[in-house]
Amino acid sequence: MIDSAPPWTPITIAEARTVARATLAWGREHGSGPLTSAVLDTGGHVVVLERDDGSEFLRVDVAIAKAWGAIGMGLPSRVMGERAQHIPQFFSSLTSVAGGRLVPVPGGVLIRRDGRLIGAVGVSGDTSTVDEEAAVAAIGAAGLQPDFGQIEEWRRP
Numbered sequence: 107m108i109d110s111a112p113p114w115t116p117i118t119i120a121e122a123r124t125v126a127r128a129t130l131a132w133g134r135e136h137g138s139g140p141l142t143s144a145v146l147d148t149g150g151h152v153v154v155l156e157r158d159d160g161s162e163f164l165r166v167d168v169a170i171a172k173a174w175g176a177i178g179m180g181l182p183s184r185v186m187g188e189r190a191q192h193i194p195q196f197f198s199s200l201t202s203v204a205g206g207r208l209v210p211v212p213g214g215v216l217i218r219r220d221g222r223l224i225g226a227v228g229v230s231g232d233t234s235t236v237d238e239e240a241a242v243a244a245i246g247a248a249g250l251q252p253d254f255g256q257i258e259e260w261r262r263p
Contacts, residue, residue, distance in 0.1 A: 116147050117217060117225035119154065121248050125217065125227050126156040128244035133158065133231065141231035141240060144169040148223060150177050158231065165230040171207045172214030172237075173228030178204065180223070183214030184238060185255040213237030216253035217245050224250070 122145035129143035140158035142165035147153050152170060172183045179186060179200075187210040190197035201208045212234040217225040227245065229237040238254055245252035 115219075115224070117145065117153060117219075121217075121250065122153040122225065124248040125241075125244045125250070126154045128247035129227065129229055129240045130156055130158050132240045132243045132247075133236075136236075136240075138232040138236050138240065140165075141229055141237070142166055142169045143241070143244070144173050144228045145217075145225060146170070146173045146177055146228070147225050148177060150174050153225065161231055168209055168230035169213075169228040171209040171228065172211070172230065173226040174214075175204060175208035175210065176214035176216055176226045176228070177223075178208070180216075182212075182216055182254045183210055183228070184212040186210035186214075187212065188255075212254070213241060215241040215245060218251040218253050221251070223253075 125145050126143040130141055133141040140161040142157045142161045144152055145154045176183050190210045197210055213230060214226060214228045216223055217227060227241045229241045242252040242254055
């Protein structure tokens with residue numbers, strides 16, 4: 107019999123809930139705008155979505171797109187934004203291919219456990235830099251590793 111189970115466990119619902127809730131808690135603690143946090147698994151499926159009271163309805167789509175693009179390209183959205191400055195035609199085409207579910211600005215952070223990619227979180231509601239700070243803090247609060255482009259070896263396990 108062939109064991110089809112992956113050698114690692116994808117993000118769990120408990121971990122995803124912790125990340126999403128910690129994102130909103132961080133925002134309240136730091137006085138950010140109302141945040142929306144979307145946690146996706148490695149297949150690009152929403153595991154948990156949380157919104158602060160007062161978070162605009164479009165924030166849901168933006169948060170999902172930040173995380174979805176990061177998972178789909180295997181790059182944090184900050185890195186995609188940096189690369190988009192040098193090859194804008196590629197990212198314009200990529201956004202079209204992705205059906206608009208790609209937002210190459212900070213706030214889409216890959217989630218790793220022991221260096222392995224297990225999901226991503228997208229945050230929207232304040233400036234992109236604040237969104238990213240909230241995501242990074244929330245991933246750490248869940249005992250996981252945030253990958254927002256700062257550690258090269260995490261991108262190539």
